Amino acid sequence: MSTTLGASRPDQASYMLRAAASDAGRHYKQRLIDLLDLGPGHTALDVGCGPGSDLSALAERVGEGGTVIGVDRDPAMLARARERTAGLSQVEVREGDVHALPVDPGSVDRAKIDRVLMHVARPAEALAQVHLATRPGALVGLVEPDWDTLVVDAEDRETSRLFTRYTADEVVRHATVGRSLARMAHEAGFRVETVAATTPVFLDFEDADHTLGLGRTMRRAIDAGRVDPDRGRRWFATLADGPFFASFTLVTVVCSR
Incomplete structure (x- = not known):
């Protein structure tokens, strides 16, 4: 396996689809869809749908009488989403x-x-x-x-x-x-119904490097003068040597209008 710092960022659509297909990705996404309580005939909106990783699951819940609207601004993401949902008339x-x-x-x-929301210019807007x-x-899930x-x-x-x-x-x-979601939802006029936190765990170094950007982010930190070069390279190299562990907190908020 490579332990080279600064590996190029993967194709964004492929990156998102791989993350969605991981055990952690499938778990929280399934929970979110369950909490949204989608039913036949509903109109469902996926804001920032990316390559459409969730559109077919939403379509299954709303049925042929419902509508699923995926919105994204990236032409490459839109093309992948349309390709993945070409046979779903309700999408x-x-x-x-x-x-x-x-x-x-x-x-x-x-x-x-x-x-x-972590990427957009103005989350409150x-x-x-x-x-x-x-x-x-x-119901709105965040x-x-x-x-x-x-x-x-x-x-x-x-x-x-x-x-x-x-x-x-x-x-x-x-x-x-993530920690501000409940407050921001309240400030936007929603009533907060559910707040939950999960902890995705990474035990495989290569998966973590792909998802968390360990190498490319460390390269940026070194170039920015935030980490000593020798120390940063040693840190990254040792991560691949033995049992690996990384985690972070993922916050889910479901609110009503």
């Missing part, structure tokens, strides 16, 4: 921005935003758009990580702490939005 994939959703006000029964799109009685809780086991614990701090400070735009 519509629309180009649009989370800050100006291309849906009619008060037209949505169920909505989800899954690991999107995105939630306001979802509030506008949903009708009274609708899932976001808290990257400030990322832990990577290593004998050099200080470098692990520096890695987490750099990830939270510089790599992810809104790295701690």
